[in-house]
Amino acid sequence: MDTQEIENNQTEPTIGEMVANDYRKAEVFKRFGIDFCCGGKELLDKTCNKRGIDLAEVKQALNELDEIPQVSHDYHNWELDVLSDYITEKHHKYVNQALPLLDEFSTKVAKVHGNSHPELIEIDSLYRAIANELPIHMDKEESILFPYIRQMAMAKRNNELLAPSPFGTIRNPINMMEMEHDSAGGNMQAIRELSNGYNPPEEACNTYRVLYGKLQEFENDLHQHIHLENNILFPKSINLEEELLR
Numbered sequence: 001m002d003t004q005e006i007e008n009n010q011t012e013p014t015i016g017e018m019v020a021n022d023y024r025k026a027e028v029f030k031r032f033g034i035d036f037c038c039g040g041k042e043l044l045d046k047t048c049n050k051r052g053i054d055l056a057e058v059k060q061a062l063n064e065l066d067e068i069p070q071v072s073h074d075y076h077n078w079e080l081d082v083l084s085d086y087i088t089e090k091h092h093k094y095v096n097q098a099l100p101l102l103d104e105f106s107t108k109v110a111k112v113h114g115n116s117h118p119e120l121i122e123i124d125s126l127y128r129a130i131a132n133e134l135p136i137h138m139d140k141e142e143s144i145l146f147p148y149i150r151q152m153a154m155a156k157r158n159n160e161l162l163a164p165s166p167f168g169t170i171r172n173p174i175n176m177m178e179m180e181h182d183s184a185g186g187n188m189q190a191i192r193e194l195s196n197g198y199n200p201p202e203e204a205c206n207t208y209r210v211l212y213g214k215l216q217e218f219e220n221d222l223h224q225h226i227h228l229e230n231n232i233l234f235p236k237s238i239n240l241e242e243e244l245l246r
């Protein structure tokens with residue numbers, strides 16, 4: 001049994017589950033630099049310990065949230081086909097719309113300011129890796145994984161038998177998708193560090209500033225996107241498949 005499984009057998013919720021139950025917690029985790037999407041399978045005390053973050057302070061901030069009533073999308077109770085459609089419509093569409101401008105600005109800023117700020121060249125190449133991988137990744141979700149999830153949601157609603165999938169169990173494509181999320185999330189994290197948390201230097205021109213602002217927006221969207229998949233859609237799809245094949 002690996003550490004992740006051991007963690008998941010405990011009753012304490014993982015970071016991802018905490019965000020799945022209340023998305024506002026994502027803001028708190030973000031503030032403390034805690035990864036809730038790719039690192040969402042960890043327990044809070046372990047992550048804080050590992051990263052030297054004050055657990056008591058984080059808990060205090062989380063408790064403050066509990067006092068305010070929650071008004072956000074209740075993704076947790078959505079049917080899985082609805083959630084897949086939502087992810088495609090909101091997050092996949094966003095990525096496709098954001099890439100052309102990021103492509104242009106990242107190339108331009110690295111070219112013009114790369115000499116005086118060599119980190120821009122590294123940022124450009126990390127961004128390039130994300131921009132090359134992510135559309136292929138989303139295409140696999142849209143053409144293979146999500147259609148199967150839709151099929152499962154319909155089979156459940158209509159009390160029908162589930163047709164066999166071309167990929168064995170759904171855990172196979174999900175493992176692959178999660179590995180690709182880790183890769184994109186890791187590259188984005190490196191960009192965040194290289195850009196000093198998306199803070200441009202004082203003398204930065206407008207294009208430079210817009211690039212950092214856009215990259216930050218892109219990261220925020222990617223975190224929410226991966227969170228919905230890793231922490232809600234994927235585990236629920238695994239459970240649904242097990243239920244239908246039982």
Ligand SMILES: [Fe+2]
Pocket residue numbers: 087091092138141225229
């Ligand atoms: Fe996706």
Ligand SMILES: [Fe+2]
Pocket residue numbers: 137141177181226229
């Ligand atoms: Fe994904």
